[in-house]
Amino acid sequence: MKKEDTVKLISAEGMEFVIDKEAAMVSQTIRNMLTSPGGFAEAEHGEVTFPEISAVILEKICQYFYWSLQYSRGKETEFHIEPELTLELMMAANYLHT
Amino acid sequence: MGGVCSRKRDQQVVEDGMRRGVSGRYGKSGSSKWLLTSFSRPMVVHQPGLAICPSLMELCIDKICEDINQYSSFTMLPKDISQQIFNKLVLSHLLTDVFLQKFRDCALEDVWLGEYPGVQDSWMDVISSQGTSLLSVDLSGSDVTDIGLGLLKECSSLQALTFNHCENISEIGLKHISGLTNLTSLSFKKSAAITAEGMCAFSSLINLEKLDLERCTGIHGGFVHIKGLSKLESLNIRCCKCITDLDLKAISGLNNLKELQMSNSNITDFGLSYLRGLHKLVMLNLEGCNVTAGCLDSISALVALAFLNLGRCGLTDDGCDKFSGIESLKVLNLAFNNITDACLVHLKGLTNLESLNLDSCKIGDEGLANLTGLSLLKSLELSDTEVGSSGLRHLSGLTHLETLNLSFTLVTDSGLKKLSGLTALKSLNLDARQITDAGLSALTSLTGLVHLDLFGARISDTGTNYLRCFKNLQSLEICGGGLTDAGVKNIKDLPSLTLLNLSQNCNLTNKSLELISGMFCLIFSSSRLVVVFSVFQLSCFYERCALVMDFAFCVANAGLNALVSLNVSNSNITNDGLPYLKPLKNLRSLSLESCKVTAAEIKKLQSSALPNLVSFRPE
Numbered sequence: 001m002k003k004e005d006t007v008k009l010i011s012a013e014g015m016e017f018v019i020d021k022e023a024a025m026v027s028q029t030i031r032n033m034l035t036s037p038g039g040f041a042e043a044e045h046g047e048v049t050f051p052e053i054s055a056v057i058l059e060k061i062c063q064y065f066y067w068s069l070q071y072s073r074g075k076e077t078e079f080h081i082e083p084e085l086t087l088e089l090m091m092a093a094n095y096l097h098t
Numbered sequence: 099m100g101g102v103c104s105r106k107r108d109q110q111v112v113e114d115g116m117r118r119g120v121s122g123r124y125g126k127s128g129s130s131k132w133l134l135t136s137f138s139r140p141m142v143v144h145q146p147g148l149a150i151c152p153s154l155m156e157l158c159i160d161k162i163c164e165d166i167n168q169y170s171s172f173t174m175l176p177k178d179i180s181q182q183i184f185n186k187l188v189l190s191h192l193l194t195d196v197f198l199q200k201f202r203d204c205a206l207e208d209v210w211l212g213e214y215p216g217v218q219d220s221w222m223d224v225i226s227s228q229g230t231s232l233l234s235v236d237l238s239g240s241d242v243t244d245i246g247l248g249l250l251k252e253c254s255s256l257q258a259l260t261f262n263h264c265e266n267i268s269e270i271g272l273k274h275i276s277g278l279t280n281l282t283s284l285s286f287k288k289s290a291a292i293t294a295e296g297m298c299a300f301s302s303l304i305n306l307e308k309l310d311l312e313r314c315t316g317i318h319g320g321f322v323h324i325k326g327l328s329k330l331e332s333l334n335i336r337c338c339k340c341i342t343d344l345d346l347k348a349i350s351g352l353n354n355l356k357e358l359q360m361s362n363s364n365i366t367d368f369g370l371s372y373l374r375g376l377h378k379l380v381m382l383n384l385e386g387c388n389v390t391a392g393c394l395d396s397i398s399a400l401v402a403l404a405f406l407n408l409g410r411c412g413l414t415d416d417g418c419d420k421f422s423g424i425e426s427l428k429v430l431n432l433a434f435n436n437i438t439d440a441c442l443v444h445l446k447g448l449t450n451l452e453s454l455n456l457d458s459c460k461i462g463d464e465g466l467a468n469l470t471g472l473s474l475l476k477s478l479e480l481s482d483t484e485v486g487s488s489g490l491r492h493l494s495g496l497t498h499l500e501t502l503n504l505s506f507t508l509v510t511d512s513g514l515k516k517l518s519g520l521t522a523l524k525s526l527n528l529d530a531r532q533i534t535d536a537g538l539s540a541l542t543s544l545t546g547l548v549h550l551d552l553f554g555a556r557i558s559d560t561g562t563n564y565l566r567c568f569k570n571l572q573s574l575e576i577c578g579g580g581l582t583d584a585g586v587k588n589i590k591d592l593p594s595l596t597l598l599n600l601s602q603n604c605n606l607t608n609k610s611l612e613l614i615s616g617m618f619c620l621i622f623s624s625s626r627l628v629v630v631f632s633v634f635q636l637s638c639f640y641e642r643c644a645l646v647m648d649f650a651f652c653v654a655n656a657g658l659n660a661l662v663s664l665n666v667s668n669s670n671i672t673n674d675g676l677p678y679l680k681p682l683k684n685l686r687s688l689s690l691e692s693c694k695v696t697a698a699e700i701k702k703l704q705s706s707a708l709p710n711l712v713s714f715r716p717e
Contacts, residue, residue: 064154071151081161083168087175090158094179098154 007034008047009062015055021046023065028097053092060089061096159186166197177205177231188214198224205231212238212260219246230255238262238287244271255280262287262310269296276302282329285310294320301326308332312359315340321348332357336383343369354378361385361407367393374399381405385431391417398423409433409455415440422447433457433479439465446471453477457503463489470495477501481527487513494519505529505551511537518543529553531578535561542567549573553599559585566591573597583609590614604668608675611666615678667691667715673699680707688714 007024009017025031033042042048050058060081067079081089092098152160162169163186172180184201187193188211198221206228211217217240225235226249233255243266250256256278261267268291275281276299284303286292287310297320300306306327311317311334318340324330330352335341341363349355350372358376361383370393373379379400384393385407394417397403403426413435421444430448432441433455442465445454451472462484469475475496486508493499494516502520505527514537517523523544528537533555541547547568556578562585565571571592576585581603589598590613598614600606672694679685685708688700697716704711 061154064157068151068154079157081157083161083165086158086161086165090155090162090179091176093154093158094176096154 003046006046009058010047010049011053011055011058012051013055015058017058017062019062019065023062023069024048026065026068026098027061030096050092052095054088057085057088057092060085061092061098064098155182159183163187163190163192166192166200169200171200171202173203175204177207180204181206181208185210191215195220202227204228207231207233208235210234210236211240212236212262214240217242219243222246222249226250226252229253232256234258234260236260237264238285240264241266244268244274247271248274250274251277254278257281258283260285261289264289265291267291269293269299272296272299275299279304281306283308286314287311288313290315292317292320294318294323296320297323300324303327304329306330310334311338312336314338318342318345321345324349325351327352329354331355334359335363336360337362339363341365343372346370346372349373350375352376356402357381359383360387362387364388367396370396376400378402383407384411385409387411390414391420394418394420394424400424402426404428404450407431408435409457411435413437413441419444421445424448425450427451429453431455432459435459437461439468442466442468445469448472449474451475455479456483458482461485463492465489466492469493472496473498475499476522479503480507481505483507485509487516490514490516493517496520498522501525503527505553509533511540515540517541520544521546523547525549525551527551528555529575530555532556534558535564538564545569547571548594551575553577556580557585559588561585562588565589568592570594573599575599577602579603581606583607583613586610586613601666602668605670606666607670608672608678610669611671611675611678615681667693669693671695676700676703679703682708684710686710686712691715 005021006018007021007030009019009024011017021034025034030048033048036043053061064079067077070077159182162183166187172183180201184193184204184206187197193214195216202224209225209228209232217237219242222242225232229252232253234257235250238260239262242261242264247261247267248271250259251274254277257280259275259278259281262285267289272292279302281303282305284300284306292311292314293316297317300309301323304327307329309324309327309330309332313336315338317335317338325348331354333349333352333355336359339362341360343366346365346369353376355376356378358373358379358381362385365384365387367389370389374396377400380402382397382400382403382405386409389408389411391413397406398420403424406424406427406429409431410433413432415438418437418441421441425448427448428450430445430451430453434457436459438460439462442461445451446468449472452474453476454469454472457479458481460483463486466485466489469478470492473496476498478493478496478499478501481503482505484507485504487510490509490513493502497520499520500522502517502523502525507530509528509530510532511534514528514533518540521544524546526541526544526547526549529551531554533552535558537555538552538557538561542564545567548570550568550571550573553575554577557576558580559582562576562581565574565588569592572594573596574589574592577599579602581600582605586600586606589595600610667689668691670693671690673696676695676699679688680703688711690700695716700714700716704714
């Protein structure tokens with residue numbers, strides 16, 4: 001996987017998730033960060049830090065990104081959400097426009 | 099011809115369409131109109147083959163609704179999120195008084211519980227706890243009483259309040275809303291308890307722009323209380339039989355009124371004279387009122403008037419010369435009046451007209467000569483008139499015409515070639531028994547047609563060959579009885595078809611189902627198709643209406659293409675034909691009355707292949 005095709009998402013604790021840019025772009029917020037011209041440092045380094053999102057939630061979000069790509073390609077499976085994560089995940093989804 | 103009668107009824111809804119301007123809604127074709135009506139709501143039509151992925155937000159909200167018992171309160175959530183959870187619970191009919199408690203103090207902005215089951219005073223405590231965040235509330239059809247309404251007093255930011263047909267609200271309750279001065283919209287449709295005295299509560303609502311008191315029976319004399327509402331732009335007092343001319347005196351000073359609906363009330367010409375000063379009035383609906391052409395004197399003083407509905411007023415030619423003075427008119431409805439060609443002379447100068455409805459008037463060919471100069475006309479309704487073939491020559495110059503209804507006229511095949519130049523036509527209704535294949539052959543230049551109604555026309559299999567010229571056709575009705583399976587073969591190749599009505603063609607067999615079903619497979623991913631075979635049109639009128647609405651819902655939700663209603667009653671369909679319906683996964687209603695089909699077989703089909711089938715006959 002070429003470096004320019006990936007993006008690094010960093011959780012509040014500093015946990016790093018390297019995922020496909022295409023997957024990350026499922027989030028409108030991340031898409032804006034990575035594509036707005038001449039703006040965000042995120043676009044330059046391919047790194048986004050989320051001081052408000054914990055690793056366990058960020059991992060779930062990454063799972064969702066890939067699930068979403070598959071879904072839109074016709075693989076309509078169910079996305080499981082653990083009840084204890086729902087509220088926190090929802091806040092993050094709200095922030096990420098996902 | 100049950101269908102014939104059923105179609106007449108939808109003429110009364112014209113005022114709803116007025117604000118949208120001219121559209122296909124004026125067409126006589128019931129089915130086409132429903133289609134347009136239902137499709138006019140915001141709706142995303144998705145690309146075929148691409149599944150719409152639910153957002154993570156939606157998934158989380160679904161999950162919360164599923165586990166709702168595990169949450170005690172949503173106050174810790176941002177208010178826009180709790181609003182989404184609330185809306186979802188309402189939409190999925192999961193909200194109960196117990197779950198409602200979890201939304202206490204959530205700063206919700208909208209509480210839309212209109213027609214929601216079980217809503218009563220015990221719900222109002224939580225609703226009012228939203229405090230000044232609350233902007234709009236709809237509790238239509240609820241059991242809320244004056245006490246419950248009183249709890250909203252504290253929600254001083256409220257802008258819109260809807261309490262349609264709430265039988266337990268009385269004038270005492272109305273007093274509670276008098277302090278809600280931020281209200282811009284207020285609706286108390288069909289509220290018998292609203293009295294003239296109760297309307298006193300409205301007098302302080304100085305920001306009110308929209309007031310809806312449709313079907314209120316006790317408001318006579320109460321308009322004096324809304325005299326001072328100078329921002330009022332829209333007033334609906336349709337079907338308020340109690341209203342008299344003197345009530346109009348009280349609203350004569352509401353100079354900002356743009357829309358006034360008074361259909362089916364006892365207003366007379368005298369009452370209308372009070373309205374002469376409403377110089378901003380754009381829309382006036384007087385359908386079914388006791389007015390005569392004498393009211394045109396007052397109406398011509400309304401300089402901004404663009405939409406005028408005088409349908410079913412019993413107008414005669416006497417006094418119709420005053421029409422010539424209302425030059426601002428864009429939409430004029432004169433349907434079901436006793437006017438003749440002599441009246442049409444006075445419409446000659448209304449060159450801004452875009453829509454003219456002369457349904458069931460006593461007009462004929464000579465009268466149409468007066469319409470030749472109305473070059474902006476987009477919609478012309480001539481159904482049930484004495485117009486015949488020779489009159490059509492007067493229409494050939496109306497090149498902007500998009501909708502033309504000639505059903506139940508005397509027009510014959512030979513006249514139809516006069517229409518061949520009207521290439522802007524999108525909707526054409528030729529539901530008349532004397533129209534045949536030959537007439538259809540003269541229309542092949544009308545390639546922009548989207549809706550074609552040949553309901554009672556005697557179209558045979560041969561005639562269906564001409565249909566291939568109409569590649570844009572979305573709805574088609576051919577119910578004259580002359581079609582066989584061979585004709586359906588031609589119909590199945592229309593790429594844009596969304597609604598097809600082939601009822602009353604008794605010779606159609608299982609082969610037709612196979613062809614139609616094949617069409618679904620063929621077009622499944624590229625088009626939207628509904629087939630409505632309907633024989634019992636009279637009784638099914640409202641049902642069909644609802645089904646087409648449901649269809650829109652299905653399209654919005656499931657993606658595309660979904661046969662929602664299928665009625666092949668009174669044909670040669672047998673049990674053996676049923677398996678062809680299997681690809682029609684979205685089918686919700688199936689009617690095969692008077693066919694050789696049994697309820698047991700349909701039930702089998704339902705359980706094995708048609709999960710959405712909710713209604714079927716025989717049952």
